[in-house]
Amino acid sequence: MANRNPKLSRRNLLLGALHGTGLLVLSGCQRVFDSLSRNDTVQSILEAAESGNRRVQRLLTGRAKLAQEFTDKEISPTFRANGNPPPITMEYTADAQNQWTKWRLEVSGLVKQPTSFSLTDLKAMPSRTQITRHDCVEGWSVIGKWKGVRLEEIMNRVQPMTEAKYVVFRCMDTDSDGNNYFESIDLIDAVHPQTILAYELNDRPVPIDNGAPLRLRIENQLGYKHAKYIRALEFVASLQKIGQGKGGYWEDQGYEWYAGI
Numbered sequence: 001m002a003n004r005n006p007k008l009s010r011r012n013l014l015l016g017a018l019h020g021t022g023l024l025v026l027s028g029c030q031r032v033f034d035s036l037s038r039n040d041t042v043q044s045i046l047e048a049a050e051s052g053n054r055r056v057q058r059l060l061t062g063r064a065k066l067a068q069e070f071t072d073k074e075i076s077p078t079f080r081a082n083g084n085p086p087p088i089t090m091e092y093t094a095d096a097q098n099q100w101t102k103w104r105l106e107v108s109g110l111v112k113q114p115t116s117f118s119l120t121d122l123k124a125m126p127s128r129t130q131i132t133r134h135d136c137v138e139g140w141s142v143i144g145k146w147k148g149v150r151l152e153e154i155m156n157r158v159q160p161m162t163e164a165k166y167v168v169f170r171c172m173d174t175d176s177d178g179n180n181y182f183e184s185i186d187l188i189d190a191v192h193p194q195t196i197l198a199y200e201l202n203d204r205p206v207p208i209d210n211g212a213p214l215r216l217r218i219e220n221q222l223g224y225k226h227a228k229y230i231r232a233l234e235f236v237a238s239l240q241k242i243g244q245g246k247g248g249y250w251e252d253q254g255y256e257w258y259a260g261i
């Protein structure tokens, strides 16, 4: 991969490595630079510095990268809602009326401890709060403050088996043809620090329009990955038998499965 950061160029790395050793401070002479580059001691210092840097770079640019977080002042006045209308089932309506006391999140599939969680259970678990920007493929963005339980915390409870590679989110809403919304992410993104199952938006319970009682926040991917109205999580080894096999409601209609921002 091309190194686009001039600060991490090989030459600067060598200069940096030399600085640390006190071997020599170069005055920009290419010939001295070249002969030093061939020197064994210098070469090993350079390699050590470079591999250290590669590690740092992977952290900065790879899957572990944190999405930008914002301040309270930057929160959008309203958090636009998008997608299917809220579920219209009797069960959903009754659960909403009961403040979700009867609703449960079912976690099943390739896990050692299949478990169901009430909203109270989820709220009692360690939480994370983050102010992030939601980007929809349609070309709009909104900033909101989300609070929820990290998906990794749930994984610690249910203990996915080694064969598990993805987590599938089963949602309660349907499109106009009656097809349920669903999504999936891999376990690398599932344990990302900002991947949470959110139960609060802007210091209030997640509104019905935004996916009550529980919706996914996966901050390094586009809006359609953020499953709303979650009823169940399923740990699976393959997405082949889920829906039409592409890993999500929109993916089955041609959208990218990995919707990285």
Ligand SMILES: Nc1nc2c(c(=O)[nH]1)N[C@H]1C(S)=C(S)[C@@H](COP(=O)(O)O)O[C@H]1N2
Pocket (backbone or CB within 6 Å): 079, 080, 081, 082, 083, 084, 135, 136, 137, 171, 172, 173, 181, 182, 209, 210, 211, 223, 224, 225, 226, 227, 228, 229
């Ligand atoms: N269950 C469900 N989740 C969904 C959708 C949906 O239709 N149903 N729409 C997706 C899309 S395209 C976007 S942009 C976001 C919108 O989230 P919001 O309504 O909180 O803005 O939800 C995503 N998650």
Ligand SMILES: [Mo]
Pocket (backbone or CB within 6 Å): 082, 135, 136, 137, 138, 223, 224
């Ligand atoms: Mo979207």
